Amino acid sequence: MAIFDYKVKTASGLTTTLEKYKGKVILIVNTATKCSFTPQLTDLQKLQEKYGEQGFQILAFPSNQFADQEPLKDGEIAEFCAIKHGVNFPIFKKIDVRGDNAHPLFTYLSEQKPFDGFNLNHPVSKLLMSILNNRYPHYLVGDSIKWNFTKFLIDREGNVIERYESTAEPYEMEPAIEGLLEEAGI
Template sequence: MSVYDYKVKTSSGLTAKLERYKGKVLVLVNTATKCGFTPQLEDLQKLQDKYGDQGLQILGFPSNQFDGQEPLADGEITEFCSLNHGVNFPLFKKIDVRGETADPLYQYLTDEQPFKGFDMNHPTAKLMVSIIESKHPEYLYGNGIKWNFTKFLVDREGHVTARFEPTSEPFDMETSIQELLKQETAIAE
């Protein structure tokens, strides 16, 4: 099984197979436009710009499961992210990413890469954890998505290789991205 076995909906409602990204290094991230982590969109786009020609593809999956921080409709999300954060990587239809209603793709991602904790050195980690503890303590249990901007790194064969929590900045993934890009390039030659 790999991410290529899943289908998702585009922001316009069309079905898209993830196998269309076969051969690329992927970053799948659950996004929200009204979150304290929303500025991560800019660094995600910088990674896309820097490594896109080498085979990196960022894929955004908006979700409104975390304190209503994604109130916009699908088309509005794409427009907001483009105008305010320069995003040109694909943003798909808004989905649930945790719990019983989680999209099958996100069930797969969290099964493949369990939760290993937050980077408590991140400037907003303590605030985020205190919000989760007070409003949604159930989020802290299990491997489900804890908050917006959880990032999954996927190799060119569709295998989930790493999970980066919201308290990991996009550029914290750069070394792992470079390794996957080089490793796969060396194998392909």
């Protein structure tokens, strides 16, 4: 099954597939509005603006699985992201991204690109590791999503190319995004 076959719900609750993004370089990210990494939304929007016309698309999937950092309702999430961070890329319905109730898309993404560790040089990484080790040690087991703002880069054919953890800043992904955009000759 390719990512284009997965059914997802829009923030308004309509069921759709990711088929309409076929042919684009996609970045799928799980988000939260009350997280230390929430400022990444601003930089993600900058990437969308910089590369969108070249066939790049960010897709956001809010989740409240990590320390209740997404307390808002679906419509409120989209409004917050637009007003506070200028976000205009699609924000889908809030979902689970890990565990027994994880959306199948995120189970697939995690299987395609296993967890490879955090950037321990990021200023928040020590705090994140402390929280995970002390409160949620079971999150560190296996390849599932570890925290908010895990990002998956997908090529135009739907192949999962790279996984970036919460501690990866959006600008760090630019060389890989540019490479995938150039591969298509656009």
